[in-house]
Amino acid sequence: MSSQPEGSVDLALRSPRYAQVYSAVRDWIYNGSYKPGSRLPTESELCELFGVSRITTRKALDILVDEGLVVRQPGRGTFVVEDLADAPVLGDMEQLLLKVERLGKNTSVASAEVTEMEADAETCKDLALPPGSRVQRASHVRLLNGRPIGYVSTFVPAQLDVRFDLNELNASPMLNLLERKGVDIASADQVISATLADARLATLLDTAVGAPLLQVRLVVFDTKRQPVERLVAAYLAEQYHHHVHLTRKTPR
Amino acid sequence: MSSQPEGSVDLALRSPRYAQVYSAVRDWIYNGSYKPGSRLPTESELCELFGVSRITTRKALDILVDEGLVVRQPGRGTFVVEDLADAPVLGDMEQLLLKVERLGKNTSVASAEVTEMEADAETCKDLALPPGSRVQRASHVRLLNGRPIGYVSTFVPAQLDVRFDLNELNASPMLNLLERKGVDIASADQVISATLADARLATLLDTAVGAPLLQVRLVVFDTKRQPVERLVAAYLAEQYHHHVHLTRKTPR
DNA sequence: CACTATTTGTCCGTATGTATG
């Protein structure tokens, strides 16, 4: 006596309906079916298209609004944002994953290396490992248009047993590789600070010793709240800006 | 034939019900009625308390979750987060306003000055003003425990006609003053970068020339999408970290 | 200017699924 349609069961296994609507619309936006500034189908139309209720459709659109991909205008419709290119990173993991993926496609890497080593104190702390634990470390210089923009090091616990080689890492960033290898990424803590280029970094980034660098440290957690990756990056301040868009969620 | 209760009309004018529930619960958290880690009333209880439906209660809680003030655990309840003190800034204006307000209470200012001046090119651009427009500029060194942590300059268009004096600015940050003077703050764009201390900043911040600084630039917009304030700040990298917590909004 | 249609915003009641203890 369930109210589920018995005819179509192919899709819809596991993931909630609103997530499916969300992914579909998001893909429309990213693959260009709906270009920046264009109007999406109305909520009612989306309901019909996907065979879901308005609540479900709105929940999917809520996520896209939170991510800054679309804006809603009462009486007019829902529109893809104009400046999709540099959409800001909000407090959203999905957004970070996409941004990292695009970064991986638009940039290249140099001086890459992968080693297994004993974790230092700070890495142990961030990854909740006992002192002396072993980690896989991957590091590289990231290039934009052939010029270095930053130096990135990532640390993954050795016991996680996901191995990477240089070819994989050249193709796509660690965060995306982890996802593809079945790690259920759920959240992350990011701390942004500033630092100076020391001799080694200055050489790698082709800048002067003492140049200002934006330091980004990121600890990624899976759905069981276990840390799965630590990332430490230093970006050239002139080349890399961290952009955040803040919006009020309550009226008045 | 409206379905509104005719008995109680005291409150509830204008702002949506979910916003009222949101404010009430948020106040419970901030004034200590519900301490970090404690469990909030269940959704059903909140529905009864405020006389609203589950949808309304959940929408209010959704906002608090987005802001990182509470976490939900199926089967257990909704809990105030443990580390309320340094709750991260997500992409939320409300959060920024609260954070700024707390900053104003826990810190002090020095070397403050207020002047009216001609806006430089960058300020004109950010505030969408014609070249040569006049702005009110306020700047000060912000101190934590008596030690400088950053230098902050704010610019407000002169034609906005909200005047500030030093006493007001010593008492609370510009952003809160604007709110209180009736400016409807709606959104902001924040760009974070890194820079070095020049001679003037080094003296003001009691550090060495060339010390790494975290540079924060903020442009605040009102509900009509007009820029109302520009802020440029430089914080000592050791003293000030920008913390962002990222969460996945779609399951799987 | 009023009127209407469209579209998003808010809100209700209800039902079922899933995780926790």
Place this chain on the structure above:
DNA sequence: TCATACATACGGACAAATAGT
């Protein structure tokens, strides 16, 4: 096993903003 509490989802309703007639 069972009750509790959050997660998802349906249908329906009216308000408010917008754009066109």
